[in-house]
Amino acid sequence: MNVSNDKVLRIGMAGLGVVGQGVWKHLDSHRGPLEERLGARLELYCAAVRDPSRARAVEIRPDQFRRDPVEVATDAEVDLFCELMGGTDVALKATLAALEAGKMVVTANKALICEHGEAIFAAAARNDARLYFEASVAGGIPIIKALREGLVANRFPLIYGILNGTCNYILTRMEAERQGFETIVADARRLGYVEADEALDLDGWDAAHKAVILAYLAHGHWFSLDEMPVRGIREVTLDDMDWADRLGYRIKLVAMVRRDFKTDKVFCCVEPMLLRKDLVLAKVDGVYNGVSVLGDVVGESIYIGRGAGQDATASAVISDIVDAAIDRLHGVPAFMPTFVSGRVAFAPLDEVRRAYYLRLSVVDRPGVLAEVSTITARHGVSIESVLQTPGREEDRAHLVLTTHESSEKQVRDVVADLREDRAVLDPPLVLPMPDLNGR
Numbered sequence: 071m072n073v074s075n076d077k078v079l080r081i082g083m084a085g086l087g088v089v090g091q092g093v094w095k096h097l098d099s100h101r102g103p104l105e106e107r108l109g110a111r112l113e114l115y116c117a118a119v120r121d122p123s124r125a126r127a128v129e130i131r132p133d134q135f136r137r138d139p140v141e142v143a144t145d146a147e148v149d150l151f152c153e154l155m156g157g158t159d160v161a162l163k164a165t166l167a168a169l170e171a172g173k174m175v176v177t178a179n180k181a182l183i184c185e186h187g188e189a190i191f192a193a194a195a196r197n198d199a200r201l202y203f204e205a206s207v208a209g210g211i212p213i214i215k216a217l218r219e220g221l222v223a224n225r226f227p228l229i230y231g232i233l234n235g236t237c238n239y240i241l242t243r244m245e246a247e248r249q250g251f252e253t254i255v256a257d258a259r260r261l262g263y264v265e266a267d268e269a270l271d272l273d274g275w276d277a278a279h280k281a282v283i284l285a286y287l288a289h290g291h292w293f294s295l296d297e298m299p300v301r302g303i304r305e306v307t308l309d310d311m312d313w314a315d316r317l318g319y320r321i322k323l324v325a326m327v328r329r330d331f332k333t334d335k336v337f338c339c340v341e342p343m344l345l346r347k348d349l350v351l352a353k354v355d356g357v358y359n360g361v362s363v364l365g366d367v368v369g370e371s372i373y374i375g376r377g378a379g380q381d382a383t384a385s386a387v388i389s390d391i392v393d394a395a396i397d398r399l400h401g402v403p404a405f406m407p408t409f410v411s412g413r414v415a416f417a418p419l420d421e422v423r424r425a426y427y428l429r430l431s432v433v434d435r436p437g438v439l440a441e442v443s444t445i446t447a448r449h450g451v452s453i454e455s456v457l458q459t460p461g462r463e464e465d466r467a468h469l470v471l472t473t474h475e476s477s478e479k480q481v482r483d484v485v486a487d488l489r490e491d492r493a494v495l496d497p498p499l500v501l502p503m504p505d506l507n508g509r
């Protein structure tokens with residue numbers, strides 16, 4: 071196909087940091103084949119940044135810099151606004167301004183989509199504009215396209231995955247090198263893996279943003295972070311990894327979206343979980359992400375790849391830019407609308423049933439195990455196995471219990487009572503052990 075000079079898609083970017091520079095660099099280096107296939111030019115027109123004097127690893131002329139993202143979003147010369155700043159304040163203003171101006175918008179900003187998705191999609195629909203957000207979940211893995219296009223024939227009883235590369239990197243290295251959390255997290259910071267707001271990664275919020283987006287794509291409903299259990303990896307110790315190993319499991323930070331199609335209740339959560347070692351996702355290590363999607367027609371499909379970093383994320387952003395260019399050139403809708411919302415509700419805690427791992431630090435004296443089992447029995451929680459090892463300090467022992475399937479509410483009640491028990495020395499650690507083969 072010839073590249074026509076009057077067919078030009080002008081791209082205005084906001085953000086030329088890790089991801090923005092990746093997009094600029096790879097669009098420049100792959101321009102020839104992309105333009106040839108599209109039959110149109112992709113022009114990197116301008117980029118808004120906070121500090122234009124900062125050194126960048128891409129070639130950009132001084133006159134291409136802007137300071138105001140909203141100016142880029144509303145510039146009449148810009149066809150496509152590419153939001154790669156992060157944050158939910160200026161990014162929201164600029165994204166809405168671009169959509170109100172009828173522009174196509176590409177974003178990698180999962181926090182923005184999670185927290186303001188409803189308003190943003192409404193603005194897109196109102197203005198016959200389009201929003202593309204492939205890079206917002208699992209970096210370079212095309213999971214959004216998979217759910218919206220390749221798997222469109224399916225309903226999704228279960229989606230679960232490792233969605234935060236930084237946490238997966240930390241857990242993998244802790245386990246492999248027998249180092250504590252603080253040591254490895256310091257390395258992750260040095261390597262630039264940990265977000266400036268560390269809670270996003272380490273306390274599970276980044277994975278939760280991504281889980282909310284997956285839940286929207288799979289079920290057409292925007293769940294609120296407030297209703298989801300969200301926990302990060304700070305409490306997981308090397309001892310927990312060893313016990314998990316003895317039980318035949320590995321500990322991963324898992325985001326899960328499970329729907330019961332009989333009741334239309336959906337449970338979404340992000341928690342460190344014990345995954346059976348033979349599961350594919352239990353073997354996804356380092357900064358890699360993995361997502362397992364159970365479709366009622368196709369069965370299980372699994373996606374693994376680099377979930378973060380400049381190149382992987384740029385790959386996803388560029389795929390959105392190309393989709394936008396195709397839509398612009400041919401006027402063909404890029405994707406199926408999501409499912410109709412309003413049919414599903416968040417699952418109450420007593421309907422969420424799983425087996426659990428409970429790690430307790432207790433006074434090392436006779437009768438303590440009986441006290442603990444009295445509490446579990448009081449709430450109808452049945453113990454499947456018990457491991458006990460002496461603690462590192464005198465008069466202290468570690469008890470590791472695994473339970474038969476119990477409800478989340480029962481287990482929370484057990485933990486509340488254990489915290490009141492004088493024989494229990496520290497807050498217990500509870501990790502789900504989901505039955506993923508039996509679904």
Ligand code: NDP
Pocket residue numbers: 084085086087088089090118119120121122124137138139153154155156157160178179180181205206209377378379380383
């Ligand atoms: P960076 O912090 O590296 O870059 C942010 C860029 O935005 C910088 O160029 C900065 O300007 C610019 N910027 C920030 N605020 C403003 C503002 N108010 N006005 C103008 N420019 C502004 O972030 P990343 O590239 O890592 O992330 C960008 C987005 O991509 C985020 O939403 C992130 O969640 C998402 N993402 C990131 C991934 C990754 O691996 N890094 C993976 C997947 C998604 P200046 O350079 O002058 O400071």
Ligand code: HSE
Pocket residue numbers: 206208209233234235236237263264265271276377378379
């Ligand atoms: N902080 C995120 C992660 C970046 O570690 O996965 C990619 O979204």
